[in-house]
Amino acid sequence: MKISFTSRKFAEAYEMPAVDDFIDRLEQAILRGDGSVSTEDVHAVVFAPVRFQAGYDMEEVDDFLDEVAIPLLEGRIAYDPEHDYSRQSRGGVPQQTEQDPEPRSGPRGGHPAERGGFFARLLGGGR
Numbered sequence: 326m327k328i329s330f331t332s333r334k335f336a337e338a339y340e341m342p343a344v345d346d347f348i349d350r351l352e353q354a355i356l357r358g359d360g361s362v363s364t365e366d367v368h369a370v371v372f373a374p375v376r377f378q379a380g381y382d383m384e385e386v387d388d389f390l391d392e393v394a395i396p397l398l399e400g401r402i403a404y405d406p407e408h409d410y411s412r413q414s415r416g417g418v419p420q421q422t423e424q425d426p427e428p429r430s431g432p433r434g435g436h437p438a439e440r441g442g443f444f445a446r447l448l449g450g451g452r
Contacts, residue, residue, distance in 0.1 A: 326352040327409040328389065330381040338380025339372040347372070355397055355404050364395050385412050 326348060332338075347370055354362035367390050374380070393410050396402045 326406065327411070329409075329411045330385045330389070331412075332379050333382050334379050335377060337374050337376050337383065339383055339386050340375050341379060341381055343372045344381050344386055351394055351398075356406075362398065364398050367394050367398065388412065 328348060330344070332341075351362050351367075354360065370390070372386070374383075389410065389412070393402070397404050
């Protein structure tokens with residue numbers, strides 16, 4: 326899966342290997358269609374936060390999971406292994422295969438880390 330996230334070094338960010346491993350698992354699940362990664366797994370995944378070492382921008386990763394990974398798993402957008410799913414390229418997300426999803430209620434993104442805000446992330450409540 327073609328995806329890149331902004332690297333952060335002196336701000337809190339997600340641990341790169343954990344994010345990379347999850348995205349590899351996600352892509353394999355999409356290709357196989359075996360359900361080994363579900364939308365519930367995407368909502369529940371927790372990535373360790375890092376500081377003072379390179380990590381992925383938290384907002385970009387969370388947005389990717391909400392805006393791309395879940396619709397891919399639900400079949401709302403078609404998977405294209407050649408498509409760049411990075412935020413900079415997101416304007417070109419493959420066409421919806423069904424109607425636009427209903428708007429979510431609740432906090433932005435609906436992820437537990439986002440519900441707790443700054444202190445939840447500070448104390449390890451990030452993805």
